Amino acid sequence: MQHSPTWTRNLSEPKLLAAGEDWDAVRVSADVAVRAVRDLEARGVPVGPVLHDLCSEQAYFLTPPGTAQDWEQDGTRALGSGSWVVLAPPEWDGLLRWVRDPTDGPAHTPADDLAAALADAMATAEEAAR
Structure with a gap:
């Protein structure tokens, strides 16, 4: 049975939503996000919602509320209370797409697992760029 998070109800088009209550978000470049998702899957970590913004080539991992408060990782930006993120309805197919x-x-x-996967993904991206 699929669950439907509260914030997705009554969402019929992309909408600006406040972070910090139902979720925080970690923003990272889309190419790093793809590597991080693969790493998390390979380690058997449950991956929550990940949104790809095709206009900015950024991705947003939804993390537990409060994550942004202690988040410190180069190459990322944590968005918590006081931040806003445009989220799309489930199964949306436009310039915002759910990975x-x-x-x-x-x-x-999970924030700790995400931090480790992002660190590995960024290191891999740096090696590939050399």
Whole structure:
């Protein structure tokens, strides 16, 4: 059975939503996000919703509320209370696309696991650029 997070209800088009209550978000470049998702999957970590913004080539991992308060990782930006993020409805197919749909798995990606996967993904991206 799929769950439908509260914030997805009554969402019929992309909408600006406040972070910090149902979720925080970690923003990172889309190419690093793809590597991080693969790493998390390979380690058996449940991956929560991940949104790809095709205009900015940024991705947003939804994390537990409060994540942004202590988040410190180069190459990323944590968005918590006081921040806003445009989120799309589940299964949206436009310039915002879900890499991991919010109804397909857990509500969040665990912050510690995400931090480790992003660090590995960024190191791999740097090596590939050399």
